[in-house]
Amino acid sequence: MNHGPSGRAGALALRGGVTAWVTALVAVPVLVLAWRGIADGPAAFWAAISDPAAVDALWLSGWTAAVASVLNAIAGTALAWVLVRWDVPGRRAIGALVDLPLAIPTLVAGVLIIALFGPQTPIGHWLVGIGIPVAFAKPGIVLALLFVTLPFGVRAVEPVLEELDPAEEEASYTLGATPFYTLTRVLLPPLFPAIAAGAVQTFARSVAEFGSLAAVSGNIPHRTLVAPVYVLGEVEAGNPSGAAAVSLVLLAIALTLQPLGAALARRAGARRA
Amino acid sequence: MRSRRRPTGPARVVFAAVIAWLALLLVVPLGALALSVAGSFSAVVAALTSAEALHAIGLSVGVAAACIVANGIFGVAGALVLVRQRFVGRRLLDALVELPLALSPVMTGLAFLLVFGRNGLLHPALDAVGLQVAFAWPAVLLATLFVTLPFTLREVALVLEELGDSEEQAAATLGATGWQTFWRVTLPNLRSGLVVGTTLTSARALGEFGAVLVVGGGIANRTQTATTFIHSAIEERQEPAAYGMALLLAAVAVALLFVLQRDRE
Numbered sequence: 175m176n177h178g179p180s181g182r183a184g185a186l187a188l189r190g191g192v193t194a195w196v197t198a199l200v201a202v203p204v205l206v207l208a209w210r211g212i213a214d215g216p217a218a219f220w221a222a223i224s225d226p227a228a229v230d231a232l233w234l235s236g237w238t239a240a241v242a243s244v245l246n247a248i249a250g251t252a253l254a255w256v257l258v259r260w261d262v263p264g265r266r267a268i269g270a271l272v273d274l275p276l277a278i279p280t281l282v283a284g285v286l287i288i289a290l291f292g293p294q295t296p297i298g299h300w301l302v303g304i305g306i307p308v309a310f311a312k313p314g315i316v317l318a319l320l321f322v323t324l325p326f327g328v329r330a331v332e333p334v335l336e337e338l339d340p341a342e343e344e345a346s347y348t349l350g351a352t353p354f355y356t357l358t359r360v361l362l363p364p365l366f367p368a369i370a371a372g373a374v375q376t377f378a379r380s381v382a383e384f385g386s387l388a389a390v391s392g393n394i395p396h397r398t399l400v401a402p403v404y405v406l407g408e409v410e411a412g413n414p415s416g417a418a419a420v421s422l423v424l425l426a427i428a429l430t431l432q433p434l435g436a437a438l439a440r441r442a443g444a445r446r447a
Numbered sequence: 448m449r450s451r452r453r454p455t456g457p458a459r460v461v462f463a464a465v466i467a468w469l470a471l472l473l474v475v476p477l478g479a480l481a482l483s484v485a486g487s488f489s490a491v492v493a494a495l496t497s498a499e500a501l502h503a504i505g506l507s508v509g510v511a512a513a514c515i516v517a518n519g520i521f522g523v524a525g526a527l528v529l530v531r532q533r534f535v536g537r538r539l540l541d542a543l544v545e546l547p548l549a550l551s552p553v554m555t556g557l558a559f560l561l562v563f564g565r566n567g568l569l570h571p572a573l574d575a576v577g578l579q580v581a582f583a584w585p586a587v588l589l590a591t592l593f594v595t596l597p598f599t600l601r602e603v604a605l606v607l608e609e610l611g612d613s614e615e616q617a618a619a620t621l622g623a624t625g626w627q628t629f630w631r632v633t634l635p636n637l638r639s640g641l642v643v644g645t646t647l648t649s650a651r652a653l654g655e656f657g658a659v660l661v662v663g664g665g666i667a668n669r670t671q672t673a674t675t676f677i678h679s680a681i682e683e684r685q686e687p688a689a690y691g692m693a694l695l696l697a698a699v700a701v702a703l704l705f706v707l708q709r710d711r712e
Contacts, residue, residue, distance in 0.1 A: 181625045185532060192528045193536075195521055196543050199593055203558035204546060206568055210561050253465045261451035262462050270708050271469050276647075277700035277707070279654025281674045285681070285693040286476035289483050321472055353457040382551035384657035385674070389681060402551040402657065409557055409661055418561065421554040428549035 208425070211418035222419035230396045231404035232423060238312065238400070239380030242319035243373040249320075250327020250372055251365065257328070258335045275324045283321045284389025287314055310392030315400065318386035323376040330372030331365055334442050338364060368442035374435040381427055477697065483686075484694045491691035494680075499667045500692065503676035510588050510672070511652035514595045518648050519641060522599030523634070529600075530607045547596050555593050556661025559586060563662070582664040587672060590658035595651045599644030606640035642710055650703045653696060 212219055222228065256262055257269060275283065291298045291308035301308055308314045338361075346356040362369075384402040391398040399407070401424055408417035454462045484491050494500060529541055547555070562568050563580035573580060580586050614636070618628040656674035659665070665675030673692055680689035 184625055185528075188524055189528050189532055189534060192521070192525045193540060196525070196540060196596075199589070199596060200543050200546055203555075203562050203593070204550070206561045207554065207558035249465065249468050252461050253468075256454070256458070256462050256465050259451065260454040260458055260462065262454055266708075268465075268469065270704060271473055273704055273707065274473055274700070277650045277654075277704045279650075279656060279674055279696050279700065281656040281677055282654070282693045282696050282700075285677060285689060286480050286697075288681075289690060289693075290476040290479040295479070317472070321476075324472060378549065382549070382554075384551055384553045385654075388657070388678070402553045405551070405553045405557065406657070406661060409553075409560065414557065414561060414564075414566070417557055421551070421557060424551055424554060425549075428551075432545070432549055 204425075207418055207421060210415055211422035214415050218415065219419050219422075222416040223423055225416070227395045227399065228401075228404060228416075228420050231399050231401045232420070234312075234315075234399065235381050235401040238315045238319060239377045241316050242323060242380045243376040245316070246320055246323050246327040246376045247369050247373045250324075251331050251362075251369055253328045254331035254335050255361075258332060259340060272325055272328050275322050280322055280383065280385030281389055284318055284386035287318055287321070287386070287390045291317075309390060310394075311398060314390045314392075315387055315398065318390045319376075319380045319383060322383060322386055323379050326375040326379065327369075327372040330375065330439070330442070331368045334365055334368040365442075367438050371435050371438035371442055374431055374438060378428055378431040378435065381424060480690055480694055480697070484690050487687045487690075490687035491694075494685065494688035495691045495695065497688075499671065500676060500688065502668050503671045503673050503692075504695075506584065506587065506671065507653050507673040510584075510591050511649050513588055514591050514652045515645050515648055517592060518595055518599040519645065521596070522603045522641070522644055523637060525600040526603040526607050526637075526640075527633075530604050531612070544597055544600055547594050552594060552655065552657025553661055555590055555658035556663075559590055559593070559658070559662040563589075581662055582666065582670060584663075584670060586662040587659045587670055590662050591652050591655050594655050594658055595648045598647040598651060599641065602644035602647070603637050603640040606637050610636055639710060643707065646703050646706050646710070650700060653699060 223232075253268075253272065257265060257272075262268070278286075288309050289295070291301065291314060293299060293302055293307070293309060298307075298309055306313065308317060342360055343356055346360045347353070351359075382402060383400075384406075387400050388403050388406070391400060391403065393399050393403050393407070395404075395407075401420060405417045405420050405424075408414070408420065525544065529537065529544070550558075560567065560581055563573065563586060564570065565581070567581065569580075578585075580589070614632050615628050618632045619625075623631070654674060655672075656678065659670070659672050660675050660678065663670035663672070663675070665671050665679055667676075667679070671679070673696055677689050677692045677696075680686075680692065
């Protein structure tokens with residue numbers, strides 16, 4: 175007898191099918207990757223991740239992600255505040271623009287930055303002349319990260335701000351508090367967990383970012399080579415074990431940040447209630 | 448909806464600043480790309496109608512279509528399991544579904560390479576039956592299925608959670624079989640989740656780059672997708688080809704975004 179997907183036999187079959195699909199597609203490849211990272215023993219693992227080029231790549235990924243997280247937290251909070259609180263011209267267009275990086279392929283984001291700041295463009299030529307190259311340099315890396323993570327900062331803060339009573343800000347402001355006092359004492363404290371959640375999400379995405387940086391960073395070892403692009407280089411150089419070892423470091427960072435971000439998002443949500 | 452006022456005082460400064468930020472980050476670079484394409488339009492058209500480019504577009508569209516179908520089925524099934532069923536290992540399954548979002552694309556490609564590549568786990572078995580996965584189209588498909596796995600499931604699960612199961616209970620009470628209830632009640636109710644999930648899946652599938660580069664190799668006329676086409680065009684300094692394909696993908700992204708925005712309302 176056929177009970178369909180809601181019968182007991184149907185439920186078991188459905189669960190089995192879904193579990194098999196996820197195991198084959200996700201669990202097995204990731205476990206193989208993890209295994210290859212450590213299969214050659216702790217000494218080989220350590221040698222792979224303490225290679226100077228690997229250390230420099232991880233460090234570059236880390237600090238550019240941190241810079242992007244801070245800048246995106248500021249920009250995201252400001253954008254969310256404008257979108258939630260004020261009737262600005264083109265509000266809907268701004269909202270759509272914020273989501274654009276979710277739809278634009280990350281490699282295309284890199285191409286966009288090169289199209290504007292590349293050394294052969296007038297702006298890029300001028301920037302190189304004054305000693306601040308963007309394309310194939312560190313500012314380009316940060317710019318690309320800010321592009322791909324733009325929605326995270328805004329969308330983390332928006333729903334929490336939506337629930338806050340604007341009367342508190344207005345009261346503080348009309349009672350003679352300076353805008354700075356209102357901002358730091360009234361507006362920001364209840365938003366803090368949401369801003370932090372957005373920043374953690376930004377950091378996690380930035381450390382993993384590949385496509386835009388492969389195009390924009392120039393990939394010069396020790397200078398503009400970020401960790402995911404370093405992993406690609408090791409694969410292409412025929413060193414999959416070394417690539418897997420550095421991947422494991424990135425995976426560890428991701429798996430630490432994911433619960434942290436989720437916990438912060440829950441706290442932000444709890445404040446809403 | 449709360450009524451909003453026009454910005455006054457310091458709000459004007461903040462508004463001007465965020466507009467400048469969005470312009471610098473998004474609008475001006477898009478404009479620069481469009482200008483650059485317009486400036487070499489005939490070369491762009493020639494590059495995008497080459498056999499290589501058409502093959503790359505075809506592969507990207509085909510893989511995206513396959514991902515939409517597979518994720519449509521898996522997304523509904525997975526959401527039903529994760530939302531409706533209680534069992535040991537449910538949280539682990541939930542975490543595994545989210546895992547592709549945490550991985551760098553290049554790691555995804557490497558993971559599949561270590562399974563299917565020359566010294567890979569399954570290589571002897573696949574070799575024995577004469578099946579090539581790595582550096583062939585199945586690798587592109589598998590890597591793209593991996594990175595798009597969470598999207599449809601998450602959107603459908605959100606809808607399913609809000610829906611509850613009272614309508615299904617009613618259908619069952621009225622004598623509907625399990626499958627009748629599924630096709631006539633459950634599935635139609637999940638439509639909005641499927642639309643959003645499919646849109647996100649399309650965007651991610653068409654835009655996936657790192658994973659398909661590592662495990663597919665981006666071989667022209669074989670495993671080259673729209674994104675890996677851009678990558679090789681950049682490396683060969685074929686600007687019209689790179690910029691043209693990039694603008695095409697950006698235009699598709701804008702179109703998908705419209706679907707997403709419309710559905711939000």
